[in-house]
Amino acid sequence: AQVLVRNTELFKEAGLDPAKPPKTWDEFLEYAQALTVDKDGDFKVDQWGFGMIGAKSPGFELRFSPFVWSFGGDYLTEDMKHSALDTPEAVEAISFFVSLYREYGVAPPGATAFGPFDVRTQLAQEKVAMNIGSGWTVPIVDSINPDLGASEVLEYSAVPVKRKAITSAWLSAWIISPNSKNPEEAWEWTKFITSKEMELKWFRDASVLSARQDVSGVSPEILED
Structure with missing residues (x-):
């Protein structure tokens, strides 16, 4: 955001x-x-x-x-x-x-x-x-x-306000093609790359907040950093 x-x-x-x-x-x-x-x-x-x-x-x-x-x-x-x-x-x-x-x-x-x-x-x-x-x-x-x-x-x-508080965000998503030859493996990869452990690593290495609330919202690891 x-x-x-x-x-x-x-x-x-x-x-x-x-x-x-x-x-x-x-x-x-x-x-x-x-x-x-x-x-x-x-x-x-x-x-x-x-x-x-x-x-x-x-x-x-x-x-x-x-x-x-x-x-x-x-x-x-x-x-x-x-x-x-x-x-x-x-x-x-x-x-x-x-x-x-x-x-x-x-x-x-x-x-x-x-x-x-x-x-x-x-x-x-x-x-x-x-x-x-x-x-x-x-x-x-x-x-x-x-x-x-x-x-x-x-x-x-927060971005300043005039009549209401609002901002914009660049959203990305992991998508599995319906024509994938290996959908189960793709799903396992998606779960891995969006896991708490990997999202914490992404935050620490790139300083980018996670969409996971247990990482960017309440994670003790982030609060300690």
Whole structure:
């Protein structure tokens, strides 16, 4: 699921409490403005509050959807026959999203061409302080810049809210083909790869939360880590 990823050290430098992430989009804008600064005194912004993905990609849809849904909008009408992006709620969400870049300047120049890796790189280089990302943001950022100490510096919190709390998620599933020559073996493999033991390993190795509640929800092993 998409969450708000925050650099706690940059929060401290801006006088913001890392333990109090923005809960609404209005607060998010205030935080982003405080985190958009000229750090070297050359009268040019070199750190931005928000790492915005604007390039056409599944990565954009994942990160833009929480804006639309939170404002009460949607992509399609209830009958799934027409676009709903012209409703007042959707237009308000789109306008707010665009204003972060055009009006308030809290996202780096060129955001309309940035994909997920670009923004993760900006996060790793501390060019941006916040972005909308997923559970695997920390390990990817750590691979880009091990010196940052991503697991200590970056924290996750819920995506900000406008009218309702909602986010998006990238879902995957293990599927056994009805034409499989070895369905029983495939089922045994599926049970193994989704077992608690393997899901714990996936969490530890990739820092990705499991769909199993006994792993990501209440597992003592994860709580201890």
